[in-house]
Amino acid sequence: MKEFDLAVIGAGINGAGIARDAAMRGISVVVLEQNDLCSGTSAVSSRLIHGGLRYLEHFEIPLVYESLHERRYLRQIAAHLVKPLRITIPIYESAKRGPLLIRLGMIVYDILSMGKRMPGHDMLDADELLEAAPGLRREGLCAGARYYDAQVTFAERLVLENLLAARAAGASIRTYCRARKIGVKAGCIDEILFEDTITGEQGSLTASVVVNAAGPWVDQVLGIAADNPKQLIGGTKGSHIVVGRFEGAPVDAFYIEAEADARPLFIIPWNDQLLIGTTDIRYKDSLQEVRASRAEVDYLLAETNRVFPSARLAVGDIHYAYAGIRPLPHRVKGPESAISRKHVIKKNKAIAKGLISVVGGKLTTYRHLAEQTVDRVGKMLQRRTAPCRSFDTPLPGGWGFDAAKDELQSLAILSEQGLERLLSIYGGRATQIVELCRRKPALNRCIDAEQTVLAAEVVFGIRDEMARTLSDLVYRRLMLGLNADQGRRHYNKIAAIAAAELAWDERRMTDELNALQQYSDSFRVVE
Ligand SMILES: Cc1cc2nc3c(=O)[nH]c(=O)nc-3n(C[C@H](O)[C@H](O)[C@H](O)COP(=O)(O)OP(=O)(O)OC[C@H]3O[C@@H](n4cnc5c(N)ncnc54)[C@H](O)[C@@H]3O)c2cc1C
Structure with missing residues (x-):
């Protein structure tokens, strides 16, 4: 013990x-x-590092201020993971939140962001909006706003x-x-x-x-x-769908107001796809397997198609969907959004x-x-502890980017896309993967024709990043599980490298592959 x-x-x-x-x-x-x-x-959030413009509606000024402050710290300590994100809000004549209210919110947000090194907001007219996002619905579009927040692609x-x-x-x-x-x-x-x-x-x-x-x-x-x-927790469920970029898809993230219930929704460019969400529904069922319901999926598709008619999204266009429970304080009454x-x-x-x-x-x-x-x-503990330094100490991969890039280039086997991929996942720690490639030349190879994934990453995930299963490697180390095909074309190759490293026998490898397939299938939305 x-x-x-x-x-x-x-x-x-x-x-x-x-x-x-x-x-x-x-x-x-x-x-x-x-x-x-x-x-x-x-693992199932909207992946935004944001002040939470929406919280201003509930006068949660201290929460917005705290969040904007933290956004700045995270940009500093994890610059490879947390990146700026430009967000556009289109405003339609029928919207509950009109241009004046949005503008007021933007001004307050800017004031609370002061000194946080992000540009302030712009207000746009309908023509400017359509120029920036030609796929946007024209009818009733009266104005828009554009502001900056941040995104963590791989939470x-x-x-x-x-x-x-x-x-x-x-x-x-x-x-x-x-x-x-x-x-x-x-x-x-x-x-x-x-x-x-x-x-x-x-x-x-x-x-x-x-x-x-x-x-x-x-x-x-x-x-x-x-x-x-x-009871302390009163969870609410939130779901997202992930689709490919459709015709007329926006370059910026879009923050839209749903017609069905006036809730704000995000359409976010993410990981070369679009992440669309979320819902907010009180939840009392099992926490074991939380999945997006068909009603939630239909709601997200309908609202996106309404604002971007050229999208014509249907269930068959969804790469996968995910859902999770917000661990919010237990509140019996009132709308979910007000918790x-x-x-x-x-x-x-x-x-x-x-x-x-x-x-x-x-x-x-x-x-x-x-x-x-x-x-x-x-x-x-009745102990004097050292002062907190989490705000200005970079995370392990949060420094040494130039050296890591040079080292990766020196392998001369990665494509430009592969280089970017490794830096956005490992940051400065990519240097350690290069060292592994040098120590074990058999791992110094790409597992894909596009030359974006190194065999060494699998062994690195096991030795240095605590991966124990194939799903850990695919979904939470190499991050391939979040691709459009959920990384399926790589499963066998990753399994073979992991099996050699962890001395899995044939049976264990088959079990791992089956468990991974089942896990990936559980995010699929069936028509
Ligand atoms: C749909 C949705 C969208 C969101 N979007 C955003 C966003 O864009 N930006 C933002 O800032 N926040 C967002 N959030 C909120 C944010 O994701 C959560 O508040 C946060 O992730 C909660 O983290 P946690 O560590 O408390 O809980 P979790 O991530 O759930 O971690 C709890 C862990 O405890 C483990 N555990 C449970 N029981 C045991 C046990 N007996 N023994 C050992 N381990 C155990 C679980 O396996 C789990 O891994 C969103 C949330 C949801 C649901």
Whole structure:
């Protein structure tokens, strides 16, 4: 049994951020994650690092200010993952939010963004809008606005890099390791029992403080510490569809108002495709397999076709769809959109001293949430910890871009597209992949005709990035699972390299391939 200061349950963005900050401040940390890292809500968002213009409608000025502040930090510490995104809002005569209201929102957003190194907004007339986006519906178009936010194409890699930073600072990261029981003795945390969900092995550890960062599973984790704990989470479901670029598709991201219910929706250029979402529906069902419903898919298709008539999107055009549950605070009444996206760090004193749960939050604000949580952990440990440096310490891949580019070029086997791909995934850490290619010449080859994917990435994912299954590699390390074909043409080649590295026998390799196919199929939308 090992002893830690802090056990973090959940390796989504919040758990990963907390682990990084705590380990960098000298706290001994273990992270327990029941699946692979970033396999919960953090993998199914709109992938925006944004102030949240919409929150202004609910007068959540401090949340918008905090988010815009964090957007700047993330651009600095993870420039390879977080990129600026220009967003256009078309305004139609029938819209609930007219030009005056939008303009007012834009001015407030600009003021709150001041000093954050992003250009301010522009207001556009109908002709300017149509020139920028010829596919846009003309009838009723009266004006528009254009502003900047940011996008994290691969949120999965943001989570991973936080965990890698935590590990480099001494944290122990255990994926596929489910917390099964949090023992409580005399009002304090006692043993934590866990189980490896791949091997079935059981184990235990002790920690003075436990942070429950289990996202939508927060109440379930409280349930392994106490009988009938008070419900903290009131999840809402959000779905996205991913389609190819259609005729007249916009170059900018578009923020539109849905005709059916006046909700704001995004159509976002992402990963050479368009990411369209989202919905917001109270959710009480199983968290096991959350999938986009046909009604949600039809709603997203109809609203996109209405604003971009040339799209003529149908179910058959969808590459895949994904859905997830926002771990929002439990609210019985009121519209879903009015539930605050502000996070709450809740001490669960009624269950045990030393137990904290994280409720709500956004990808955008994870770093600040982590800082606030670790401040509390430090107080609970009655220890002076080192000051927080998560805001100005680059993530492991967040520096050394020029050197990485030179190194990749020196391999002389990658196409321009391949070079870009590796830099956008690994940032400065691409240098380590080149070193691996030099040490193991058999891995110094591309697995595709377009020369975009290196064989060495598979071994790197296993040795350096904690991948344990084929799905981990395809969806959360090499990021091929998010391509239009879900990376299917690469599965056999990746499986062969992984099998050699992990000494999988024929049967294990077949099982891994079947599990991956099944996982990919689960995102398909059937006509
Ligand atoms: C549709 C949608 C769109 C969104 N869009 C945006 C956006 O554009 N920008 C933005 O900033 N935010 C966005 N968000 C919000 C953001 O994605 C979430 O707030 C955030 O990802 C929550 O992260 P988390 O770490 O708390 O939870 P999760 O990512 O769900 O992580 C919790 C982890 O805990 C693990 N776990 C659970 N139980 C156990 C156990 N017993 N033992 C071990 N591990 C366990 C789970 O497996 C999971 O990996 C969106 C959310 C949704 C749903």
